Amino acid sequence: MARFEINDCAQAALGARPASADTFFELGMMYSTGYDAPIDYVTAHKWFNLAAMHGNKDAIRLRREIAAEMSAQEIAAAQRAARDWLRTGAVTRTAA
Numbered sequence: 001m002a003r004f005e006i007n008d009c010a011q012a013a014l015g016a017r018p019a020s021a022d023t024f025f026e027l028g029m030m031y032s033t034g035y036d037a038p039i040d041y042v043t044a045h046k047w048f049n050l051a052a053m054h055g056n057k058d059a060i061r062l063r064r065e066i067a068a069e070m071s072a073q074e075i076a077a078a079q080r081a082a083r084d085w086l087r088t089g090a091v092t093r094t095a096a
Helices: 002-013 021-033 041-053 057-067 072-095
Strands: none
Touching: 021 041, 021 057, 041 057, 041 072
């Protein structure tokens, strides 16, 4: 199941179809809980951030909760990763 979700996001980045807030949220849950992926709060924060930007209210709360467990450097890395994902996705979609 996780591979399917990751492929959804990869396809969204390539312009195959738009990723939904729910897809981003599920990825955040996967990385924050360790379900089908190693626990990685930086990656989870990135996905929750993207879900929150797309209107998922639960992602806002969970992003805040895991941020309480992270260092300032980890939070900054997660925010950079979210910006990078948006920039890469935007460039790919524009070129398609």
